[in-house]
Amino acid sequence: MKICLAYLLPLLLSGILFPATGSCQEKFTLSGYVRDKDNGEELIGATIYAEELSQGTATNRYGFYSLTLPAGTYTIMWQYLGYEPLQEKIVLNKNIRKDVELTLQEKNIQEVIVKKENPDQLLRSTEMGMERISAQEIKKLPVLMGEQDILKSIQLLPGISAVNEGSSGLYVRGGNASQNLILLDEAPVYNASHLLGFFSIFNSDAINSVKIMKGFVPPSYGGRLSSVLDVKMKEGNNKKFSGSGGLGLVSSRLLLEGPYAKQRGSFMVAGRRTYADLFVKMVPDTNINRNSLYFYDFNAKANYRIGKKDRVYLSGYFGRDVFKFRDLFGVDWGNQTVTARWNHLFSDRLFLNSSLIYSNYNYNFNLKNGDASFALHSYIRNLNWKEDLQFYASGRSTFRFGLKSNYHLFLPGKAASTGDFPVNDVQMEKRHAWENAVYLSHEWKATSDISVRYGLRFATFTLLGPLHVYSFDTLGNTIDTTWYPRNKNIITYPVLDPRFLINIRTSPTSSLKFSFTGMHQFLHLLSNTTSGTPLDLWIPSSPHVKPETSLQVSGGYFFLLHQAMFEASVEVYYKKMKHQIDYKNGANIFLNEEVESQLVFGRGEAYGAEFLLRKNKGRLHGWISYTLSRSLRHFPDINNGKTYPAKQDRIHDLALVGIFDLNRRWSFSATWVYYTGNAVTFPSGKYVFENTYINYFTERNGYRMPPYHRLDLNASLGPKKKRKWQSSWDFSIYNVYARKNAYSITFRTKEDEPKITEAVKLYLFSIVPTVTYNFKF
Amino acid sequence: MKKITAILFFILLFTSCEEVIYVPLNSADPAIVIEGQVTNYPGPYKVRITTTTDFYDPSKVPPVDNAIVYVEDDLGHNWYFTEQRPGYYNNDQFTGEPGRTYSLDVKVKDNFYHATSYMPPPVPIDSLDQGYFAGTRFADAGYYIILYFTDPPDTTNYYRIRLYKGDQAGTVIYVLDDQLMDGNPVNLLLFGSAYEAGDTAVVELQSIDEKVYRFLLTLSNVNASSPSGPEYTPANPETNLSGGALGYFGAVSLSRDTIVLTHSK
Structure with a gap:
């Protein structure tokens, strides 16, 4: 040809x-x-x-x-x-x-003989600020309460850290937790945590791969400022029917997979449930046994090959958290996603993926008082159509282009009461929005040493009627209301995101990369909290709330050491963020149609240097990751207009990960993490009001939580070889030296002596040992 | 809703532990704190002036003496407040009237502080009742007061409820607005203040203006006697005082009722 x-x-x-x-x-x-x-x-x-x-x-x-x-x-x-x-x-x-x-x-029993030729992906790839973690590595790491968790494992990598102790929420390069785009089989996930963050919604058994992009983001992605976390479910074993699962102290899980239709297709189903509440039921005290707190989730996927050129996939996720306190109140919340895809090869060089995606996050809240009751319901849904094409023009040149059309529907809140509950029924107006995007990118190997990847993403976000739009004066009082009928365009934001990356191979064992990435965010999370409570409120961009924007430039040096025994990288970045959102003091966001009057807007910047040294070979492997960074905010209405550190401004963040494979069955691992405490607001004095002490504050986030550090250990006993039923054990110890890491510090009067004020630290876990049994057949 | 979230966290963290620690804190420059109230009940009305102090300072807050304090209504009447003891200023020459707007002026050395507050009409208490609660991790066992009143329709109302045990004022600050219950009969279980059988409870339903409501609402977030979660970023309450003072001046109208708690389950 x-x-x-x-x-x-x-x-x-x-x-x-x-x-x-x-x-x-x-x-x-x-x-x-x-x-x-x-x-x-x-x-x-x-x-x-x-x-x-x-x-x-x-x-x-x-x-x-x-x-x-x-x-x-x-x-x-x-x-x-x-x-x-x-x-x-x-x-x-x-x-x-x-x-x-x-x-x-x-498993490498002997030292690996390092091959002479080692073309390394790290040096050649036109990716940057991208981390990938392998399933094998995750399986060997220590875990809290026996649940392998990809979100917690990637927190051990540079530039990514946990929102707080035990949390699966992420801060990436100085952004907040709602600025990460989390995709599960391409479907957006609005709340990726179970049990208020202690577990992520990702059942690690059902996950094929995880990739997080924190620097350069390819133009095919957009919609969040900080990062993209792309999680892909397993396709299902197409060789033979098999299963795997585990019994842990807090939860159990089971996965079944196998081929069908003469191996033209395969399927996978996986489920997981916690059962702490079942123990609670056994407690004779009626005060306790009528409470419940559990979650479950369910993943399913099937695919079918139609000839050599076509393949269709259908995958879904359904998860729910349930919390009940006696008969008095209950909350339940969860995500549902459905993804239907069609891969088609037009030729051996033109690849098409068409997707139709549905995603829904909702919660219900119920209160009961005798015959009176109150129920609150809220959801955020979207329907998404995507076409992604890849054209492999030559060995040196690849084009990717596509389009996306995304319809969002929000119900911020609907409240209904019965009996003599003193609350009127409230149905907040639904928000309708339509987001469209087209993108084009080109990956080009200019010379044998220089490759570039560049592209543009053009997106529009349109808020549609029916809706009342309010305008506010500077004090937040409503001064005008405009009614927009159904499908009337209220406002459209067109945005253009440039993306660029260049990779210069400076020697056979090193390369230099430089990138810039522009991003926009149209959906904004309003929350008093950082780790994602079920009652989070997402709002779309509107005449009053502009899209959040960021522009990040970064540079990095990547090199191999000691005949590629070690790989190392240094990356620096600077990120500017605009139209950031915070609350006014004492903001009322609950069932408030005029919630936008409760917000203040500002800008932010984040910068840092990330160091990673990784040993991938040998019986002892692992990595050292260190991040030195700042994240600052500037809001005219906060802190008297003075710049202040964001909560997630962690100056030092260090993680050491070591895995030692003793023999074919036993492997041991240890992780140690250290980071600067979050920036927090503590009182610099107190005063008296009505005979009680009130804390007096002089600056926003002017103090630090104590430094956080923790050592975890794990021992894994793998299966004996060549057995039908393979069983393995994990023994983990979380927080080995039982450091009482502060979860929060409060300043209050002493219980018995109201004249004395004191600081009180709350810590969650001291030492937590766990054992988990895993099986595979 | 924040409270519910706090409860959720609390339940989740039942394995958590507390420990008193020492955290080094800065010493802020002392700031003036003013607390004054005029009501529809006869005085004497009090204005208290103090300053802030270091967080760990165990001594009493420093009073501010030799201040000039007076209150004026929107008809031009003036009442000077005299210093009874250091930091406490009193006047018993007048009784507040609902519908009037009152202003407070304070002069300390060369600094002036000013606030105005509107006294809304009082809203009567329909009745009081009691309920028994067996106690949980976040509420003591005991009798709780249930307050019944009717919200006036088609006006925006802000309330504060004060509870007394005998003549001892409770420290819990209850505030609410009628955003979600305009014109409804209201019953409120007043959590947070447990009583025993035989106790006499006095309930005050205060009608307050929006600024006083905002002050009390934002104050309840940083009250040193109420627990605050790790998630909340605290800030000083929104005051209606100008001149950089902390505290507030409120013209409030109140309705009172009394209940003697009895044994019942």
């Missing part, structure tokens, strides 16, 4: 900047899927590399790759972290479809 024509497209798209330099030599395409040999799962981000040309590519999020090269004979290497690489001579004299299967690496 002649490739000359195909050059027209990049030429048209990239204009005169990147003229077609290729000679009209005959070229052919090697393409296919990379999968796991045991269960047929697609491997995402596996690399394919032609050694003779030093050219390569990586599989996309569906496991597909396409590499177009001049005719010739090549040594092709397929590899993926934690798997045995596969090497093969390929005579490329026609287009070749080659699906390969890689085998999971056996």
Whole structure:
């Protein structure tokens, strides 16, 4: 096939900047899927590399790759972290479809002989500020209460930290927890935590891969300021029917997967439930046994191959938290997502993914007092249509482009009461919004040492009627109301996000990267809390609330040491954020139609340096991650207009992770974390009002919580070889030296002596040992 | 709603522990604190002036003496307040009238402080009742007062409820507005103040203006005797006083009722 024509497209798209330099030599395409040999799962981000040309590519999020090269004979290497690489001579004299299967690496008993050729993904990839963590690594790390949790594992990486003790909420590069776009099979998740943050909604058994982008974000993503967390569920084993699961102290889980229709398709179903409440039921005290607090979740996925070129997927998530306090009140909340997808290969170089996605987060709140009752209901839903195309123009050039149309529907709150409950029925107006985006990006290997990835994302966000729109004076009093009928355009925000990344290979073992990323956020979380309570309120951008914006520039140096025994990186970043949102003092956001009058707006900046040293090989492996950073805010109406540190302004953040594989069955791991305490507001004095002491504050976030540090240990006993029923054990100790890390510090009068005021620290966990039994068949 | 969230956290954290610690705190420059009230009941009315002090200081807050204090109504009447003892200023020459607006002026050395407050009409208490609650982690066992009143329709009303045990004022600050219950008969279980059988409870339903409501609402968030969660960013209450003073001046009208608690389950 002649490739000359195909050059027209990049030429048209990239204009005169990147003229077609290729000679009209005959070229052919090697393409296919990379999968796991045991269960047929697609491997995402596996690399394919032609050694003779030093050219390569990586599989996309569906496991597909396409590499177009001049005719010739090549040594092709397929590899993926934690798997045995596969090497093969390929005579490329026609287009070749080659699906390969890689085998999971056996534990390294002997020191690994470092291969002479080690083309490293870290150095070549046109990605930056991107972290990926492998399932094998997560499984060996110590955990709190026996639940493997991807969100907690990625907190051990630089630039990412926990919202607070035990929390699955994330602060990424100085942003707040609501500025992370969390996608589960491409569906947005509005509240990724169970039990107020102690567990994430991601059942690690059902997860294929996790990727977090905190620096450069490809133009195919948008909508949040800080980061994108892209989580993909497993496809299901298409070789044989199998299952896995675990029994823990607080929860149990089970996963079943297998092929159907003669291996043309496979499915996966997984469920999980906590059972602390079942013990509560056994307590004879009626004060206690009528309370309950539990969660469950359910993942399901199926896919079907229609010929070699088409594949369809259907996946869903359903999770719920339930909390009941006697008959007096109850809250339940949860996410539901459904994703339907169709992958189509127009040719071995043009890949299409079409998706239709539904996502719903809702909560119910009930109060009961005799015959009187009060019920509150709220939801945020969206329906999303996406087309994503990848065009592998040549071995040097890949285009990605697509569009997205997203309809949002919010019910901020609906309250109804019965009996003599003294509350009027309230139905807040629904918010309707329509978000559209198109994007184009080009990944281009300019020379053997320089590659670039650049693109644009153009998005619009439109708030639609029916809605009353209020305008406010400077004090927040309503001065005018405008009515917009159904589907009337209230306001449209068009935004343009530029994205750029350049990778310069400075030597065989090092590379230099530079990027900038513009982002916009149209949905805003209003919450008094940081870790996501079920009663969170999301609001759309409106005439009064402008889209949040950020622009981040970052640079990094990546290098290999000691014959690639170690990989290391240093990244620096600077991020400017505008139209940030906070509350007025004493804000009333509960069932308030004029909630926007309760907000104040400002700007922020975050900057830092991140250091990572990782040892991937040998019996002892792991990493050291250190972040030095600041995150500051400036609001004219807060702190007398003076700049102050954001709550998540953690200056030092250090994590040490070590895993030691003793033999085929036993492995041991230890993690130690240390970070500067959150910036907090403490009193600088007190005064008396009606004979009680009131704390007196002089500045916002002018104090620090005590430094946080903690050591966790884990021992894993793996299964005996070649058994049908494979069982394994995990023994974990959380907070080994029982440090009483402060969860909060309050300033109050002494209980018995109201004349004395004191500071009181609340801590959650001292030492927590756990044992978990896992099985697989 | 914040309270419910706080309760949720509390339940979740039942394994948590508390410990008194020492946290080094700055010494803020002393600021003037003014607390004054005029009601529809006969005086004497009091204005108390003090300053802030260091958080760990165990001595009494310093009073501010030799201040000039007077109250004026919107008809131009003036009443000077005389200093009874250091920091306490009194006047018993007048009785507040609902519907009037009152202003307070204070001069301390060369600094002036000023506030105005409107006295809304009083809202009568329909009745009081008692309820028994067996006690939980976040509320003591005992008898609780249930207050019945009827919110006047089609006006915005702000309330504060004060509870007394005998003549001892409770420290819990109850405030509410009628945003969600305009014109309704209201019954309120007054959590947080447990009584025993035989106690005499006095309940005051105070009608207050919006600024006083905002002050009390924002104050209840930083009250040193009420627990505050880790999630809340505290700030000084919104005062209606100008000149950089803390505290408030309120013209409030009140209705009172009394209940003697009896044994019942």
